[in-house]
Amino acid sequence: MRPSIxxxxxxxxxxxxALLLLPFATQASAATSVTQDRLSPTxxxxxxxxxxxxxxxxxxxxxxxxxxxxxxxxxxxxxxxxGNASNVRICPNGVHFTSASRTLTAGTYTVFGFWQESxxxxxxxxxxxxxxxxxxxxxxxxxxGNSGSPISGQSLVWSDNFSGxxxxxSKWVGxxxxxxxxxxxxxxxxxxxxxxxSAVTTSNGVATFTAKPSSHILENxxxxxxxxxxxxxxxxxxxQVKTGDYAETRVKLPAGAGAWPALWTWKNGNGEIDSFExxxxxxxxxxxxxxxxxxSDYYTDSGAVAPGQWVTIGTHYGAGSVDWYVNGKKxxxxxxxVGSNFSAYLILNLSISAGKYHPAPTGSTPITMQADxxxxxx
Numbered sequence: 001m002r003p004s005i006x007x008x009x010x011x012x013x014x015x016x017x018a019l020l021l022l023p024f025a026t027q028a029s030a031a032t033s034v035t036q037d038r039l040s041p042t043x044x045x046x047x048x049x050x051x052x053x054x055x056x057x058x059x060x061x062x063x064x065x066x067x068x069x070x071x072x073x074x075x076x077x078x079x080x081x082x083g084n085a086s087n088v089r090i091c092p093n094g095v096h097f098t099s100a101s102r103t104l105t106a107g108t109y110t111v112f113g114f115w116q117e118s119x120x121x122x123x124x125x126x127x128x129x130x131x132x133x134x135x136x137x138x139x140x141x142x143x144x145g146n147s148g149s150p151i152s153g154q155s156l157v158w159s160d161n162f163s164g165x166x167x168x169x170s171k172w173v174g175x176x177x178x179x180x181x182x183x184x185x186x187x188x189x190x191x192x193x194x195x196x197x198s199a200v201t202t203s204n205g206v207a208t209f210t211a212k213p214s215s216h217i218l219e220n221x222x223x224x225x226x227x228x229x230x231x232x233x234x235x236x237x238x239x240q241v242k243t244g245d246y247a248e249t250r251v252k253l254p255a256g257a258g259a260w261p262a263l264w265t266w267k268n269g270n271g272e273i274d275s276f277e278x279x280x281x282x283x284x285x286x287x288x289x290x291x292x293x294x295x296s297d298y299y300t301d302s303g304a305v306a307p308g309q310w311v312t313i314g315t316h317y318g319a320g321s322v323d324w325y326v327n328g329k330k331x332x333x334x335x336x337x338v339g340s341n342f343s344a345y346l347i348l349n350l351s352i353s354a355g356k357y358h359p360a361p362t363g364s365t366p367i368t369m370q371a372d373x374x375x376x377x378x
Contacts, residue, residue: 033059036113036125037094039069042285043302044132048255049101051281051359052081054113056125057094063175064088071109071130079104083361090115101257101281101359104132133302135282149246149377151316152324158239159375162207165232166200173234174200177347178264187218191260192225192352192360194218199228199350205372209350212366216340222354225258225361229349230374233266239376241265241317243342246377247275248314248325252370255280255307258361260351261369263313271344273322275315279358280307288324288332292342295322295334310372317342348374 037056050070068084082101083100121224146158160171168174174197180186184195194216201208211227218224232239243248249263263275279285282298284305289296304311304327314325320337323330349371353360359366 008224025141027274029256034090034115034123034125035059035062039111039113039125040212041111041132041282041284043129043300044104044130045306046106046132046134047285048101048280048283048307049103049257050283051101052111053281054097054099055094056097056113056115057087057092058090059092059292061089061091061119063091063119064119066114067095068114069111070097070114070124071095071104071111073107073109078278079109089116089175096200098359104130105136106132108132114319131302133306137287149248150247150328150330151246152312154246154377157376158243159238159373161200161205161373162371163205165202166197166207168197170236172230172232174228177229177231177233177266178269179231179272179347185216185218187222187225187354190354192218192222192258192354193227193229193349194224194226196226197228199226200230205325205369209369209371210366211259211352211368213361213364225352227350227352229347231266231345231347231349233345233347238345240343240345241376242378243317243338243340244378246314246316246345247374248309248312249275249348249360249374249378250312250372252372253278253280253305253307254350254367254369256361256365256367257281257359258353258355259348259367259369260353260358262351263315263346263348263374265344266347267344271342272345273315273317273338275324278305278312279353281359283307286313286326290322290336290338292338293334293336295336297324297332297334299326299331301323301326301331306353319370346374346376 009376044050053096067088071079081099109130111130113125119311149368176183209224209345214226216224262277274289277287283304286299318337321333324332
């Protein structure tokens, strides 16, 4: 815990004044310039634990005594993210820091990175507003279905609303995917997954994906989590989306640390279009990515995207542009597309992060995601 009399412990508004009163701290940093490249989050959900991520680089290599992320509420009270890093080597090629997680109540906060010189002087980095939204409704059923494709002239060509259980082997396969190196596990991709079809169940027209610790050990030595995946690859139908198709799902986003749900496509070692990826440590953000050509966006919407929230996400696989839709509204176009001959299998799954890029699970409590349907229009 940093001493309360240091400049970084003061409110952000008062930092410039504090540094003017402490010329030694300003002079000590004159030879080394630290630049903040990235700071998150910008939004959280009340009562849902989240971590801070900070990326910085310096004009020359040096060792900072401390690196961390500060938080102040509207009254200036210190509510920093825990888990500051000690003796961090900062160089021109940059360094990334991820804090431990914490919860906050609904409201508006100021968040900023900070670092400490070896001599003890503290320095605050640029700040931004952190909005903590009220927790959404925890209703267990979706509010409504969709009304069709947003692409003019299309009609439904393939769907599953999970009202009759999982259509194993005919529509879906759940024990393997060619996107996983060993079929049912993939330690290469920072995942703890060990696929188990029994991890996907249905009730009242909703599919529930449940991940939990297993007895399996991955070849990298990490303990696996059994979890659920649905893919059309290997099924008797063998359905594939094609150039011009629009695919859509409605999911209830998970809240547990380590959760990594996604709707995506895959074929022959490529063909990956991510309709969405989601991580609860960035509770209001969806990752939208075209890996076939290029294009990606971090879409943030605190009203539509949050742990425990039902959200409808769709993707139009256009030849010249892949377009993403959230709750029926187009939110991103990559301007690159998939070309005229694209085809790939669908995958809907709940992965579990191993902790390299996003926090891994902190306990053994099962993690769940729910899906109302998957539909494709052509």
